Amino acid sequence: MGQKKLYDYSVKSSSSELIETEIFINHEHHVFEGHFPGVPILPGVCQLEMIKQILCEEKGQKLTLSSAKSIKFLSMLNPKETKSIVATIKIKETELGINVNAELFDSQTKYLKLSAEYCERP
Numbered sequence: 022m023g024q025k026k027l028y029d030y031s032v033k034s035s036s037s038e039l040i041e042t043e044i045f046i047n048h049e050h051h052v053f054e055g056h057f058p059g060v061p062i063l064p065g066v067c068q069l070e071m072i073k074q075i076l077c078e079e080k081g082q083k084l085t086l087s088s089a090k091s092i093k094f095l096s097m098l099n100p101k102e103t104k105s106i107v108a109t110i111k112i113k114e115t116e117l118g119i120n121v122n123a124e125l126f127d128s129q130t131k132y133l134k135l136s137a138e139y140c141e142r143p
Contacts (some may be wrong), residue, residue, distance in 0.1 A: 027050045028044050031043050040108070046103070046105065062098065063099075072121070075108060084140065086139055095130075097132075107127065119140075121138070
C-alpha cells in the first residue's frame with residue numbers, strides 16, 4: 022500500500038444481500054498527521070466513506086448517502102495498533118435506493134454501526 026492511499030480492502034464474500042471485506046489501513050497516511058499527532062485516530066467521516074466506496078465498487082454504481090437513521094461511532098480506531106478491520110455491509114434494495122446496515126470491527130472491538138440509505142447519483 023502506498024503512502025497516498027488511506028486503505029485497501031479485499032472481499033471475503035459478496036452477494037446481493039451482504040458484502041464482507043477486510044480493510045487494511047495505511048497508518049502512514051497524511052490524514053493521521055492532523056488527526057491526531059502522536060495518537061492517530063481514524064476519523065469518523067473516513068469510516069463512513071469506506072463503507073460508501075466499498076458499496077459503490079461492489080455494486081458497480083455511483084451512490085451517495087441520502088439519509089442516515091443511525092450512525093454510532095463506538096470506539097476510537099488507532100491505525101498503529103489496529104492494522105486491519107472487517108466491514109460487513111447488509112444490503113436491501115428498495116424502490117428509492119439501497120438500505121444498508123453496516124459495521125466496522127475487529128476481533129475485539131466494534132468501531133462503527135451504521136443504518137442508512139444510499140441512492141444513485143445523477
